[in-house]
Amino acid sequence: MNSPRVLVAGAGIGGLTAALTLHQRGFAVAVVERARELKPLGVGINLLPHAVAELERLGLADRVASVASAPSAISFFDSTGRHLFREPRGLDGGYGHPQLSVHRGVLQSVLAGAVAERLGPGAVRLGWGLTGFTERADGVVAHTAGGDLRADVLVGADGVDSVVREILHPQSGPLMWSGIRMFRGAARRAPFLDGRTMAIVKGPGEVDLVTYPIGGALVNWVLQVPGGRPGPLPGDAGWNRPADRSEVRRHVRDWRLDWLDVEALIDHTDDVFEYPMVDRDPLPRWGTERVTLLGDAAHPMYPVGANGGSQAIVDARVLADELTAGPGGLGRYETRRCADTAAVVAANRTMHRAGASRRPEDLERVTAQYRHDTARSYS
Template identity: 65%
Template sequence: MTETAEVLIAGGGIGGLTAALTLNARGITSTVIDGARELTPLGVGINLLPHAVRELDELGLGRALADIAVAPTKISFFSSEGDLLFQEPRGIAGGYAYPQYSVHRGELHMLLLATVRDRLGPDAVLTGTRLSGFDDSPGVVTAHTSRGEMAAHILIGADGVHSVVRAQLHPENDQLMWSGVRMFRGATPAEPFLDGQTMAIVKGPAGVDLITYPIGGGLTNWVLQVPESTPGPLPGDAGWNVAADVDAVAARVSSWQLDWLDPAAMVRASSVAFEYPMVDRDALPWWGTGNVTLLGDAAHPMYPVGANGGSQAILDARVLADELLRDFGPGLRTYEDNRRAATAEIVAANREMHASGVSRRREDLAAAAAKYRRDTKADGYASSSLTG
């Protein structure tokens, strides 16, 4: 048995690492465990909304983040024939105190990892340490890992959409819910399009959407969303993080005509692409018990509509740290009460935005964006991007 830690965080992703940094800033020690042998810069683009950028800036990461990201000033919607349908300012241009950032998920991940190891020590993140379950007793949680048993006063399940912690806490009636849309994602070396600071959504026929934006480092992120099925529980054979046929994906947009972008050429220029079902889960009536709670996608997986998933995980980390500082232990339930309702509203708003986002009419897009802003206010900030 290892020496008992204050907080053990299962999951070394964006939410888990931000939680470690935020707890450290409040004087609370933590250890992060992750099943991967090595944490490497994987993934494609992610958007950080102003409320999340504020939290990272307060952790002293504002300048480093600006160096690896692009700050979009607007989001623009186009038809696949090239007509501008709707446009809305983003970040500081949209009246917020902080920018929105588009960044390669792997670059953000490595920035957080390096900062955790620099501030908390080289052993603060233990890789190759897979969690299989836990026992919760008064005052201590015993985590069962591939490294052996590890003890902590508190266990935070920040272990993603396939969370082991969530599965033990909520073993029944907690299916992944599929929107019916399959997402194809990639990142392409390319010159920035338009003014270099625009997020673009191209709305094609039959509900197919292309979302694309620069993410720094000479890369352009793209996501092609293709309706494939009716919404419902995710089938077991739906596939997850599967390599996609780039030529087949490009063929879906080969007839689209935009004077500022060749979508098919952009897709074909990607060295690799992956496909995922767009999923979330129904909101939980409670997250954790005793000395255990959830954070980020483990607590509230949501559609990428709204570009809010990673940002909400960062807000989780700040509220968790504040509540544990205020009342260590009982603060878990206060944290959950604060965040559960807010994130449940965003899960619902993302579902509604996805359902209403099939329109190509300017007035419908404007109305849906305005409603999303009203429905997803968080700490005085709001977002209305339709995906990301």
């Protein structure tokens, strides 16, 4: 019996990793993407050790490591520079693989290059954004901007605004806003401290800075600022819009860190963008016998656990495992991943709420609880 033909909607991190993993298992795979060009856009992303293990299975871990930074710890400080708590990460934390911090666009470029090498230059069809699909007894017809495509399985890896999810779950509810506005950028600066530390600076008024090197002489930073009441995302919240640099600077102008000039970090950033911190309430199921979801299309989550991209990569491997095992693969994939990723969404919400504390013992307890609550989602 021939392996199913798989069509992946979305050429982001999850979609490209799914294409590579499925191809490695012998599936015929194609990818459709709404963008007409894959540009190295975005800012930093963290790949936790379980995601790096999946990249190693694909023979890509060393390639990604060569353009990334490998943090050995995450350290918490207050805005006067007082150290609060340090948690070892990656190999220093006793894991079998490092944690890698990398520019999202650079990671996407590595994955896209591997897809072109292994699946062929036409495997990703740019400008072929999915507009809908029709399920039939003998397969799925995907309707795209470039025409109809037939497949046995359709994987919606098309992000937080997923067309596939909207068709499967038209009443699944809106994006849920945490009430936090995130100002983000990547600055051309020398790494701080020992060059291998992620830092979270907890300022007054529940303003937090998360910053870490991401390779290529870049330092990623995210300033999280309370901006409203949590709830459904307001229509005027904005997404990936340019931010007023002077507004960002005013939140940190009184901070005094002897190891980092935060205002200079902002000033040495070419482009500063604003995003709302959002997730969605978990779905009880993702798809059908022929159509499923993956990554942010399935389980968008707060970035506080540095786990969103990593969970998409694990999704890809589990999907390949279950499709390889034979009929009913999508159902088994969802059985394995729905509950586990819902636990990560819940853990990220809990960590976001509990992380407001400045007490070292609270920070240690919160990070330990997060590891416990998300442990099952890594396998």
